[in-house]
Amino acid sequence: MIHGESYKPIIAEAAKMAIGEENIYERVFIFELLKDKNDPNAVAGAVGFSVRQPKFYVFKAKAVLLATGGATLLFRPRSTGEAAGRTWYAIFDTGSGYYMGLKAGAMLTQFEYRFIPFRFKDGYGPVG
Numbered sequence: 001m002i003h004g005e006s007y008k009p010i011i012a013e014a015a016k017m018a019i020g021e022e023n024i025y026e027r028v029f030i031f032e033l034l035k036d037k038n039d040p041n042a043v044a045g046a047v048g049f050s051v052r053q054p055k056f057y058v059f060k061a062k063a064v065l066l067a068t069g070g071a072t073l074l075f076r077p078r079s080t081g082e083a084a085g086r087t088w089y090a091i092f093d094t095g096s097g098y099y100m101g102l103k104a105g106a107m108l109t110q111f112e113y114r115f116i117p118f119r120f121k122d123g124y125g126p127v128g
Contacts, residue, residue: 025059027051031096033064033104043104071095 016024028048036044045060070093102108 025057028057030100033066033100034058034060035104041105066097066101068097068100069093071098 027050029051030046030048032047033043034045034047036042043061043064045058046064048057048059049055050057098108
């Protein structure tokens with residue numbers, strides 16, 4: 001049986017085999033989207049830097065998918081003790097995608113601005 005923590009290495013290995021390891025950039029912090037000079041409504045790439053090495057990257061692309069996640073832990077939880085640090089979404093979802101999309105001129109609609117968990121004594125749980 002494959003458990004959740006096993007998915008990422010399995011998917012990563014399949015991606016490396018499919019597109020080639022030389023086409024994968026890991027641990028690159030993207031901080032700016034580049035607009036297309038011929039089409040002001042299109043994004044043509046991104047700019048970022050390595051979080052492990054002194055390298056700066058400029059990516060050109062035909063299509064850009066912004067998949068930075070939502071914004072979690074913006075509001076202080078009501079739980080105390082051990083349950084105060086529990087969350088069902090990644091703690092590093094900072095909302096940076098909202099900023100980059102807005103700065104690039106995207107209309108931000110249908111976003112989940114706040115996670116409202118099902119609450120029970122000393123913890124949180126997923127809704128549904």
